[in-house]
Amino acid sequence: MDRVLACARVRVLMEPYVDGELEPAIAAAVRVHLAGCEECRRQHDQAMSLPFRMKALASPPPRETLVAGVMRAVAPTREVAARAWTLLAPEAVLLAFILWYLSGLDGLSSIASGVFDDLQGLAGGTLPAPPQVDVLLLLALIALTAIAGYHLSILIRIAPPGLHNRRHA
Amino acid sequence: MTLRRYSWAILIGLLAVAGIVLAVADIAADRRWPNPMAQVMVGPGPYAKVPPTQTLRFDRTRVGDKLVFEAPLIGFGPLNPYQAVRAFLTNGAGLVLLALAGLILFPRRARNAVERLEASPGPAIALGAGLLLVLLTLGAVTLLRFTLLFLAVVPLVLAVVLVAALFGVGCISLAIGRQLHDRFHLPEAHPLIAALAGALVVFDLAVIPYAGVIALGAIAMAGLGLTVVTRFGSSNGWSFVDLDW
Numbered sequence: 241m242d243r244v245l246a247c248a249r250v251r252v253l254m255e256p257y258v259d260g261e262l263e264p265a266i267a268a269a270v271r272v273h274l275a276g277c278e279e280c281r282r283q284h285d286q287a288m289s290l291p292f293r294m295k296a297l298a299s300p301p302p303r304e305t306l307v308a309g310v311m312r313a314v315a316p317t318r319e320v321a322a323r324a325w326t327l328l329a330p331e332a333v334l335l336a337f338i339l340w341y342l343s344g345l346d347g348l349s350s351i352a353s354g355v356f357d358d359l360q361g362l363a364g365g366t367l368p369a370p371p372q373v374d375v376l377l378l379l380a381l382i383a384l385t386a387i388a389g390y391h392l393s394i395l396i397r398i399a400p401p402g403l404h405n406r407r408h409a
Numbered sequence: 410m411t412l413r414r415y416s417w418a419i420l421i422g423l424l425a426v427a428g429i430v431l432a433v434a435d436i437a438a439d440r441r442w443p444n445p446m447a448q449v450m451v452g453p454g455p456y457a458k459v460p461p462t463q464t465l466r467f468d469r470t471r472v473g474d475k476l477v478f479e480a481p482l483i484g485f486g487p488l489n490p491y492q493a494v495r496a497f498l499t500n501g502a503g504l505v506l507l508a509l510a511g512l513i514l515f516p517r518r519a520r521n522a523v524e525r526l527e528a529s530p531g532p533a534i535a536l537g538a539g540l541l542l543v544l545l546t547l548g549a550v551t552l553l554r555f556t557l558l559f560l561a562v563v564p565l566v567l568a569v570v571l572v573a574a575l576f577g578v579g580c581i582s583l584a585i586g587r588q589l590h591d592r593f594h595l596p597e598a599h600p601l602i603a604a605l606a607g608a609l610v611v612f613d614l615a616v617i618p619y620a621g622v623i624a625l626g627a628i629a630m631a632g633l634g635l636t637v638v639t640r641f642g643s644s645n646g647w648s649f650v651d652l653d654w
Contacts, residue, residue: 351554
């Protein structure tokens, strides 16, 4: 049975029509009306456009656990945090070895004072003689520097984000 | 109500007095333990046997000679409030000015850094990173010494470390000031006032006899670590996305 619908009624039915939610008979009546009414057809075309469809979509409410879940997902894993502690062992061993190799803090301070003596010499225009390279000491220093650098990168990774970053997360 | 209005001024005054009193004790404990904030940069006190005939360049009145008192405890140096005031007006004022300068020059970066310090476990991460950076600096400086070419880079490395530590100490001062504001329910004040109070707390901690040098070292290391972890308070932090194209 064909039904004649008024424009106002068609405008109300436009949304469910576009969504395909109308009964077939009513949908057919809307279709007939659209065929004969230019203004309603224009509204129909607009309703069919993607931005309009997106705007018409009702966003589902987020789960209550969403924020906690996201924060848990982006939090550093226990494994990474454990590695931050584990690396203290090789660093302590290397530091102890270097201190022992240099005969304790006196040796370390002599290296430090040597650096400043060399710099003073350099500032005075005299090129200092480079100290004799000890391969074992160099290896230990390079290893300590590399492990400390890696350890630092882990700490940077597990550091808490700022509010600015959290707002954008 | 009126007292509450002046609570920041009272707090700052109390912190300054506490700093001077602690500096007196720290100077009296001289030669037993290093006390950098109370002694090193100020120079020796009047009890260092300067001949009375010698004209001093910056202390012509020699009023300090009259303000030296015997220590009540055996084995300690004399109590020297004049030297303590000198320490406060030089090292203390220097620390406060440098801390405030960092905050004035880089306010947004300081805010980012303080936000990350205030989040848990920000202080522990900053201190750990600072300890690692001391190790890294030691290793790097020693390695640079073994080359003639890079020896000249050492002052640059040390200068960067110093600037980073100072910026970090400024941020820690601001964080301490914000904590004081929250804990004591102080009225709203300019952030630099809070940072000033925080910097005075840092100075007071640094002149605690015996423990001061450890406290100062820990704060400086945490400041250095905070600056590096937050990449000088950058809002993006450390990211290598730009290198990956």
